[in-house]
Amino acid sequence: AQSVAQPEDQVNVAEGNPLTVKCTYSVSGNPYLFWYVQYPNRGLQFLLKYITGDNLVKGSYGFEAEFNKSQTSFHLKKPSALVSDSALYFCAVRDGGSGTYKYIFGTGTRLKVLA
């Protein structure tokens, strides 16, 4: 069975500082990994994905994430946080080798960027 864990309910960071939002996963096959962002009363918006290839993937709004197979992690990062980055972030995984179409989401991490 596939699963994803986001160990931090909330991350606080000062504007201009680097940010990291953690995600670990478990799948039996090849992991397809995604990050989404959710603003209040809005649907989830896609940020970036890892399917294959380079372990460092770049996405929208200056975000990037690093796939680490040995640590089964896919942490979201940004070199310099903005107040407007404050939102709820979800990591998601799909087992690419199982034939399932399910995307499994984590419980979310609330990011607060302080001015």
Added chain:
Amino acid sequence: GAGVSQSPRYKVAKRGQDVALRCDPISGHVSLFWYQQALGQGPEFLTYFQNEAQLDKSGLPSDRFFAERPEGSVSTLKIQRTQQEDSAVYLCASSGAGGNTGELFFGEGSRLTVL
């Protein structure tokens, strides 16, 4: 359309009433997903369609929940005899090309409150 559209955005139902939630996916998107998001939680998978075929309904919590997509476009999630535990935001997402490795495009959700 320009994005995934869901209606109604807000629904208040008395316990025992039936409700129907509609999803208009992005035109041409083959894959359609329904998720349930309880307050403070991540989205939980309910069901998946590829065109008009419901390929996975393993996440539907009970036989009171029913989803259809008869012409492979618009989808309806129906909840019969609503209970208080059904209160949640119901998210619809669509994806092109069989939803294989592509990102999901989410609607803004339908918030259901059961009194």
